Amino acid sequence: MISATRHGESHAWSRSLIPTTREAPNDAETPSHVLLHRAGYIRQVGAGIYDYLPLATRVLRKISGIVREEMDAAGASEMLMPALEPFELFEGTRRHEDYGDNLFRVKDRKGRLNALAPTHEEVITHLLIGCLSSYKALPLALYQVQTKFRDEARPRAGLLRCREFLMKDAYSFHTHVEGPGGLNETYDAMHRAYTNIFRRCGLDFSAVEAESGPIGGSASHEFMVNCPSGEDTILRCPVSGYAANVEKCEIGARESSFEGGPPAGELTVVPTPGLPAIDDVARFMGVKPSEMLKVVVFQNKSFAARIRQEKLDPRRPESLPPGVMFVLAVVRGDHDANEGKIKSAAGFAVEMADAALMEALGFATGFISPASVRNDPGGRFLMLVDHDAARPGAWVTGADSRDHHVKGFSWKTHVGEALADASRVRVAEIRNAAEGDPSPRSPGARLVAGRGIEVGHIFKLGTKYSDAMGLTVLDPGQKRVPVIMGCYGIGISRTMAACVEMSHDADGIIWPAAVAPYHVLIVVMKPDDPRQKEAAGTIACSLVGRGVDVLIDDRDERPGVKFKDADLVGIPVRVTIGDKALDAGGVEFKRRKDTQTKGEVVPLAEAVDRCLAAIGE
RNA sequence: CGGGGUGUAGCGCAGUUUGGUAGCGCGUCUCGUUCGGGACGAGAAGGUCGCAGGUUCAAAUCCUGUCACCCCGACCA
Structure with missing residues (x-):
């Protein structure tokens, strides 16, 4: 039986684990790290290893949900691969050498070496060697949302650079590059899906050229959240719209000559x-x-x-x-x-x-x-x-x-x-591009620099893995041909942190509704007061019936504490239920992003619609 | 991996110079008064001072080693 209505969820603050703190640990410096800790979303377990508490888990679920919808819409199927992989899988690709110390190695009881997967090209290629034999099964796109491991030399900035993190990785398989069913078609579909995903997450981002791969053209794009605290430098041409990672950015034509100039002076x-x-x-x-x-x-x-x-x-x-x-x-x-x-x-x-x-x-x-x-x-x-x-x-x-x-x-x-x-x-051109360099696409224009957080990366792999590991299919002419691949990653936990980096103020997080752990926070001033309790229940109930996720702050705390925590946690809409507003026949309505204005008293009957309107914005 | 820094109660810190019975603020628990932007009073619980050696009558404090974490850099398909 398929349910006709989508129901939201309603939880009581007092029955969840939301350990807010007045002060952040000394270790936290980056805004997202400080706020996610203070607001009770994450706790550090070790260097680059974190607990995701209930609120964080909900945000990760919301982001993953958006990712799943867009991936499925782009024609990919979800699956799940193991985090642990036998080391022999790297024999063909030798990628353990490229990864070096960044690869987590685990010895099992028999002394055999395994790796905690940093990504799954080898695993999925190995899988398909066993179950893919005909061109008729292609194109094929598979993805998973799963914990990844990388033994980073230097984890930093909370969730932004972790040793264990949540990632969506997708892989596509083709017999050809151009035209229907080809790699380019899926690559472009993924590019569009990523654009939808990050737009829906409310992020200000750029898709930048990241590397000219063996296939030529724009073979790789990084999706960067535009944010001054980002680790990566990106350069863009304001005229042509060209944008690229600093390492990959081309530089426009420059004059050069060893001749002329003033005569050499004394050395x-x-x-x-x-x-x-x-x-x-x-x-x-x-x-x-x-x-x-x-x-x-x-x-x-x-x-x-x-x-x-x-x-x-x-x-x-x-x-x-x-x-x-x-x-x-x-x-x-x-x-x-x-x-x-x-x-x-x-x-x-x-x-x-x-x-x-x-x-x-x-x-x-x-x-x-x-x-x-x-x-x-x-x-x-x-x-x-x-x-x-x-x-x-x-x-x-x-x-x-x-x-x-x-x-x-x-x-x-x-x-x-x-x-x-x-x-x-x-x-030759042998250096990183820098702010002010001539644009490679538009004569006369100058590159401008900005900072970004890499949240997504799509890549045309070509036959790198299929050649190394022997993934082939029979083509219509009964010839064995190597499979052409693409891979597409999104850092889910990093995206959560990037949302906070982009959207917060001095008081706390300001979530966009699409990824917020709950849409509406109902603050009950006196949780024991039957009238307030009833009003809260009524509103919560009808919101849930309309597909809205509700958190009810039913804690027996002083108002100041509850308001401070509400700002910190950053749920987009706050409905406050107290005697003041109830006596006037209503409740107080306030959006988290309206930091200056005071809450507005709205009639009880209208509260739900106001919430829905605010969430839909 | 190089440079710098920090480990003392859940969190933030003092105490280390000059060795002598473990402190403060926040938080937590109990009682009372409060109750629309992190209340007040009274009381209580909570710490092998990162770990291991050593010196000493005595070590958070001095010495040696070691581990962890943070920051800058290197690195980051």
Whole structure:
């Protein structure tokens, strides 16, 4: 039998667990952390591990409910996978190596290694290998809402970066990319679903380009809540609407040339003892960081691995296999080198150079200048120069000797003929974008920076997992083809925290109705008074009948305490029942977001409609 | 992983310099007076001072080690 009406829920405050506190623990600093603790939603169990109390559980349920509706509407089916997975699942993808220490490892009683899943690509791919064999079963989209584990190096900011957190992860499977049933179709559907979800959660967010994957185009988007306390920097072009994560953001065309400019002056060596940091040197020498050149040394990842594996001696270059060993990335002092961009410019994967190895090879770590490219024993160094660093003029940079910098460095004079050799020196985009950089999409426009909290990430995986693990189907021509995949994640518990970050005031949380633990809080001034009790019961009953969730504050507390707690907990509508209003034939109605105005007395008969109207806004 | 900080009652803190029987505020419980924006009075409960060693007649306090948590950075498909 299907119920014709959706009923709300009604709970008594006194029978729930809502431990509000006047003060937050010393550990909490971020607004969402402080307020979720003070309002009795969460308690810390360990670093990045939290209890979700009844109110928080209700919010998580509301957010998950929205997510489920939109995922189902987008054609995905819900399922549930285990949090624990045998380590052998990583054999194909080697992803335990990528994750490194971030992967929780668990030994069972037989001594076998298991992982607490950080995400489920391997598990679901393994599942489908066993039950997917024909192209006719595709496309397919599956999702789950489940606890995820990541052994973060540094959990922080309460629920925003946890080691255990609630996540919705979805995976889609296709035989092709374009057209009906293809990856792009589902990807776009997920993009729309995510937009609906975060809009329904009342969040101010941006979908930003996050990474150009192997399939090309816009292969990955992050959904960022626009919020100054966010961990991530995003850049947007106000003209074209282009927006991207700082690491991924492209930079528009810039001029660069080693030629021209004023003639190089004298090269002066300045002692800078104990000052390898750019800002310190700049201050010490009285120049701006933007007048300095910074050289960051990376090593060729596979080359370094080979040296380690074969135990070669890097100090004897003649004993090494041919190939580039180090990439010298030169950026302006106020810019940050970007590993991903260096990788694409160099054409191979890189990692931060091993300090001990560099020292052994004669690099003065922290005091390296672009001129050090001339110390190349032959084909071992590749210097990549960012456009903004590839300018004539007199730069301040390292002196290639410990505790010394130089003034008056000139590319032409001090690097010379190597500049013309593209196998040794190349100008490329190798740094993070920054506020004020030219837009990559709209000539003349400048990028502006903002902060964001990443609440969702959608990704075109291609055949990365199906190739690694062997997930194939037979196509109509009876040929075995690898399955094309996409994956789509939403941090549910993080979204809850992001809602609080975005919507609170000095007194507490202000929930949007869609995710609030309850829609209406009925504050009964004298819970023992039969008249008040009856009025509360009547209103609660009809609200519940209209699908509204109601919390009744029936505690025998002083009014001040109840009002303070009401503001703290942040339920969108407050109905206060007391003698004052009852004598006037009504109850007091107040929306949480109306912080300035006083409550309004409305007739008892109208109270329910006022609540419904306020919730529907 | 590097740098900094903190562990004393449920929460916030003092006490540690100079070793000598464990304190304050909030909260909790009881009684009374109160009752529309975190009341008042009287009384009560609650702490192996993170843990383990050591020094000492005596350790929250001094020494050594260790663990946990927080902040900044590195890291974060």
